[in-house]
Amino acid sequence: MPMQRWVHTTSLTTLFLFLLGPQPSLSDSEGDLLFLLDSSGSVSYYEFSRVKEFIWDLMRPFTFGPNDVQTSIIHISTTPTMEFPFDRYLSSGTVQQAIRDTQQLMGDTNTGKALSYAKEKFFSDEAGARPGVPKVLVWVTDGFSTDDISEPMQLLKDMGVTVFIVSTGRGNYLELSAAASQPPEKHLHFVDVDDLSIITKELRDAILDVIQANRFRAVDITSSSFRLIWPKLLSQETGYYTLEYAPIDDPGRKKTKQVSGAHTNLMLSSLAPETTYQVALIPESNMHYIPPQTTRVTTLAEEISPALVLISESKPHSFHVSWAPTPDSVIGYQILYGPLPGDSVKLLEVDGKRNSTAVENLAPNTTYLVTVTAIYKSGKEKSLSAKACTQEGEPESGH
Numbered sequence: 001m002p003m004q005r006w007v008h009t010t011s012l013t014t015l016f017l018f019l020l021g022p023q024p025s026l027s028d029s030e031g032d033l034l035f036l037l038d039s040s041g042s043v044s045y046y047e048f049s050r051v052k053e054f055i056w057d058l059m060r061p062f063t064f065g066p067n068d069v070q071t072s073i074i075h076i077s078t079t080p081t082m083e084f085p086f087d088r089y090l091s092s093g094t095v096q097q098a099i100r101d102t103q104q105l106m107g108d109t110n111t112g113k114a115l116s117y118a119k120e121k122f123f124s125d126e127a128g129a130r131p132g133v134p135k136v137l138v139w140v141t142d143g144f145s146t147d148d149i150s151e152p153m154q155l156l157k158d159m160g161v162t163v164f165i166v167s168t169g170r171g172n173y174l175e176l177s178a179a180a181s182q183p184p185e186k187h188l189h190f191v192d193v194d195d196l197s198i199i200t201k202e203l204r205d206a207i208l209d210v211i212q213a214n215r216f217r218a219v220d221i222t223s224s225s226f227r228l229i230w231p232k233l234l235s236q237e238t239g240y241y242t243l244e245y246a247p248i249d250d251p252g253r254k255k256t257k258q259v260s261g262a263h264t265n266l267m268l269s270s271l272a273p274e275t276t277y278q279v280a281l282i283p284e285s286n287m288h289y290i291p292p293q294t295t296r297v298t299t300l301a302e303e304i305s306p307a308l309v310l311i312s313e314s315k316p317h318s319f320h321v322s323w324a325p326t327p328d329s330v331i332g333y334q335i336l337y338g339p340l341p342g343d344s345v346k347l348l349e350v351d352g353k354r355n356s357t358a359v360e361n362l363a364p365n366t367t368y369l370v371t372v373t374a375i376y377k378s379g380k381e382k383s384l385s386a387k388a389c390t391q392e393g394e395p396e397s398g399h
Contacts, residue, residue: 029062031134031211032070032086034118037102038141039075040109047168047193048104051140054166054196056099058138058204065090067294069211070128073099074121076141078107080114082121087128111145115152122161132291134211135161138203139179143171153179162210164203168193216281216293223273223300224328227265230281230293234261239285243268248278248296261285273302273329273378302329304382305374311388316364319388322356323372336371339363340387364393 035055039048055073062069066087073083083102089095121127122135129135137156157163165180166189177184186206189199216230228243239261245268246254259266261283271277276298283290306323313320321335330352337359338345350357352375362368366389373383 029208029211030068030215031136031207032072032122032129033059033136033138033207034086034122035071035073036111036114036118036137036139036141037073037075037083038109038111039077039081039105039107041106042109042144043104043142045104047142050193050196051168052099052102054200055138055140056096057197057200058207059095059099060092061204062092064092064095066130070130071095072121072127073102074114074118075105076109076111076114076145077105078110080110080117081105082117082127085121085126085128086130109144109146111139111141112147112149112152115149115156119152119156119159122156123159132293134213134215135159136164136207136210137161138164138166138207140166140168141171141176143167143169143176149175149179157181163187164206165189166191166196166199166203168196216279216295218279218295218297220267221297221300222327223302224271225267225269226271226297226299227267228279228281228295229265232264233283233290234285236260236262238287239283242282242284243279244282245277245279247272248276251278270328271299273299275299302327302376302378302380305330306333306372306382306384309370309372309384309386311370311386313358314389314391316391316393317362318358318360319362319368319390320356320358321370321372321386321388323384324355326353326355329376329378330374331377332375334373334375335359336373337368337388340367340369359388362390364390366390 037051059071064070070086072086075081075083084098089098118137122129153163163179163181164187165176167176168191171190177188180187189203191199213231216228218226218228220227234241241259241261241263243257243259243266244254257266276296278294278296280292280294282292305325305327308324310322311319312322323333332352333350333354335348335350335357336345348357348359359370368388368390369385370388371383371385373381375381
């Protein structure tokens with residue numbers, strides 16, 4: 001009977017994924033993600049199969065690779081076993097197949113022993129783990145262990161590992177909430193094995209938050225600038241950061257900046273639009289070696305200006321023209337204006353930093369066509385027009 005339920009649920013899941021279509025890929029996220037999987041005799045074959053399905057669903061949108069996410073599985077059994085090292089499977093297809101091929105070992109539920117083993121593997125070159133990247137442990141359990149977990153789990157957390165726990169059994173809430181990273185409401189889930197899909201997105205988002213919060217990355221990206229942010233690796237006293245950046249297709253244009261160890265962000269400006277930059281953060285520590293971190297950032301296309309033209313302060317012989325936005329990539333504006341109907345046109349030229357000008361010496365009670373043209377540093381031009389009406393003039397005396 002359980003097998004029939006499993007087949008039915010799997011076919012529904014497959015149908016749902018087919019209807020849903022391809023899932024967006026979660027790239028630009030770097031971290032070592034380890035699943036501690038209860039493979040002991042206290043877990044039924046059906047439960048083990050559902051947990052494998054859950055793990056794959058959780059991992060599906062991630063991008064795998066030496067500069068992205070790497071993953072591994074350690075079995076909880078009489079003796080802990082690593083199913084595959086972190087760096088063996090570096091694509092979604094191979095990870096999916098490896099999870100599918102994972103077989104239950106049976107044996108005792110020696111979770112404490114498996115946690116001690118996980119601590120070794122999380123920081124081992126031999127196991128394919130990488131120094132300096134975020135470490136996340138997801139322990140899927142039926143809630144029982146035959147040995148002590150508190151000490152090895154605390155050691156893992158002391159070494160910077162973020163611990164998520166998914167309990168599919170009853171379990172001891174106090175023991176599991178102490179074992180999970182804090183706060184437990186974000187890191188501990190109690191859920192029936194048939195309802196694991198309910199927590200998939202929430203857990204995936206939480207893992208992503210951990211991975212990205214500890215990464216060197218760019219935010220506030222525009223056509224000519226972006227802000228770099230990074231975790232606190234140094235202090236004012238322990239060193240400084242060197243930042244190097246250059247277009248990937250022109251590394252000879254490399255620029256270097258240095259900031260104190262107290263910084264955790266830096267704005268880079270005067271960049272070229274629609275250009276991919278290779279950026280390196282080099283922590284210069286006077287205490288110990290900290291490996292550099294790198295990222296790639298692509299600036300946006302040139303901001304469209306003007307996107308908006310407004311006419312205000314209309315008088316018999318003048319009105320005011322303003323526009324937005326005014327990006328750094330614009331060197332100047334040309335304002336063409338002339339009465340409608342007609343082909344008489346006059347030109348005003350305005351500096352690229354200004355966003356308004358007065359237009360004067362106009363005829364009263366007349367409709368004008370006003371065209372604002374942005375001249376970009378690249379030589380491109382972009383125009384937008386608006387109509388403006390001057391007010392009636394003062395009546396002549398004696399009328």
